[in-house]
Amino acid sequence: MTTVASVEPYQVGGKQRYRARWRTPEHKSREKGGFTTKEAAKLFLADKVVSMARGDYIDTSLSKVTIGERAGAWLAGKESALKPSAFYALEITWRLHVEPRWGSVALQAVEHSEVQAWVAELAARRSATVTLRAYGILAGILDVAVKDRRVTRNVARDVDLPRKRKKAHVYLTHEQVDALAREAGQYATLVRVLAYTGIRWGEASGLRVKHLDMLRGRLQVDENAVKVGTEVIVGSPKSHRVRSVPFPRFLAESLARQCEGKTREQLVFGDGHNHITTPSWRDGWFVYAKRRSGVPAELTIHDLRHTAASLAIAAGANVKAVQRMLGHASAAMTLDVYGHLFDDDLDAVSAALDEAVRVSSVGDLWAIGDSGTSETSAIPVIARK
Template sequence: MAHGQRTQRHRRRHRRLPDAPPRPVRQPRVTRKKASPPRQRRKDPNRHHPKHAKQRPTPDSSVRAGNGPIMATIEKYQTSRGETRYMVRYRKPDHTSTKKRGFTRKKDAQEWLAKHAVIDIRQGTYTDPTLSRTTIGQIHEQWTQERTPYWKPSSLERRNDTWRLYLQDSLEHLEISRLTTQYAQQLISRIAATYSRSTTEACIVTLRGITRTAIRDHLIPNDPMTGIHPPKNTTDRRHRYITVPQLLSLADAAARGNRLTDPQRNRDIILLLGFCGLRWGELAGLRVEDIDLTANRIHIRHNAHQMNDGTWVDGTPKGGKPRSVPMPRIVADTLKRRVENLQPNDLVFPSPSGGYLRTVNRKAGGWWRGAFNRAGLDSMPAHDLRHTAASIAVHAGANVKALQRMLGHANASMTLDVYADLFDSDLDMVAANINRAITVAESGET
């Protein structure tokens, strides 16, 4: 049977009748395939073997950081005179490219590269050769600008005076990379031989601030000020104290002074300095609102300081922290009478012109020196009455912590260092108590 006859028979057999219903459409069968687990790649146990590592072409005279990118290359070049020189190109830690030229031998370039561009970068002691030529004067200016928001005007003035008077001539144009420990020690030794220990300490603090700024900015690898300390204090300068009767006699002598200098004010100043231990700047900045007559307390919140140009600055007390000072009855009665008709923001001890009161000069003739002469006492600086206040407080039973809070010291150890001689009687008391305990023990045995 031919192919065409079979096809016609198939069509007649499956011919649809006219009245037959439509055939249902057969939907395709949908089968869901199960998700197969991910194929686990078989790891080659020898995949880290050196022979499997990808070989990268390395140019001659180059340095790599492990298997990372090239850090530096050594290149040959000709000078204008036709001489052969070598140049090192390398990347700094901030990924910027730089170069070092002028090596006569390739070996010298390789040694310099190993020291400055590989070891120092890996150890974090890299210094930029270009920036290391920055002068100390430029770094001092940067350091001063950075610290100005944190310093009081008086501190800023002292820092600038230290630099201008003692360090500027020797260090202003010196490159920071040329400042060695030997040079710094010779400079500090010359200053210590001529000036006081406090001046030497101020110079060391300024130099350390400069060198630490240079280390932070990666201008030098090490601090040349390491191991440099101020000379030991060999002078045995003991504080001078006056007794309570002598202090009262001095106050009365000040009240008998020239009426043009306000003798009653002068008496009140001596009582306040001698019994409460205020600094002169704290006394000059004292306001009526700082005196609490109910609690017998003086709240030290202000410190008046006169700048070199004659202007006054009302700042915070030393250390930046306010404190409260107790008042004995004689001081409270004096201040109560003095602030009776004043406004809360008025100064308690203004100058004759209404401004801040300038400190007294014990060497020049004035009401201060005249009061000591009339009282039969040797003149002393106004700050020494602060030592007298500490002595009176200790003999009244104040412990070290109470004395520290009264004087405004940073910590109790500083108070002990300054006024160690006031606590010598405590040692005698310890010895007496031990002897008493031994006596009691021996009497009990017998």
């Protein structure tokens, strides 16, 4: 039977010292010397044996690797799980903000106070979004180190993080959408499609002639084209699900003009071959169209998606219809984003209930007078005997 742990004496400089030897759960031999007494070596070894029995043994030799050495595998795992655009932002954040500070630091050398100081310093000069992303990378790498039993706990957890403030949505009226589209020139149809269907820019960019059903007034969201760095990456929609989105009939003619002379496989917007890319936020056509149309200057391309949701809700669409149109994972997600736009429905509910009571016999039981209020008190007549 192989000895799992042992203490052996040895001589160094004419003095007796003791060495503790043990095998890890992976059956690798480890040792630590320099103990002045046999008892001290036994106590050290007992702690190792107990930790292995509990399942929380940490091989300290493995915790000497650096954050940078562990980052490659962590990023590779994220690349296979994330959309190219999301991974691109992650990889950029690692190179610019995490690697310079933590790349050469050993796993076992990371301290909670230093992580907190780094987060505070980063938040002071960068946005909450960038800070939280950078922190998430460091914490994620350490989470894996804990699972791999390289460190006992993740010291990056439970630090104070900046709050990410949600940007206020800009909602356009029908008149404002029309004004913006008129000033957008050749992109007029694109603006109207974004504002009345709620599809994302990348989904509009990937829209092909074959995806349009003019008879039903539907467009099929099947592709998503996003510019990542200098390259346009074509993939599935954000939700990874194909969806059918209705478009108003008044868009049919202008959409048909976009498809003239194109094959079924060609792109609806642009020259049919190359995906259109988002306009420059400094001096692109969208900037000038906003300025000339008089819509709010803070309007973004993505706000046209929010506009589509608001116009649909105002037209009477329920939350499930809006969810399906936008491709949200659940109605709860739709309510989280646009719940405030349904507030007017509460007034409609109370008015409908009031009318229903008036036309039923129940109204008589409550002694409702011509003025619409109780003639006596708030206590129902039926309760009096």
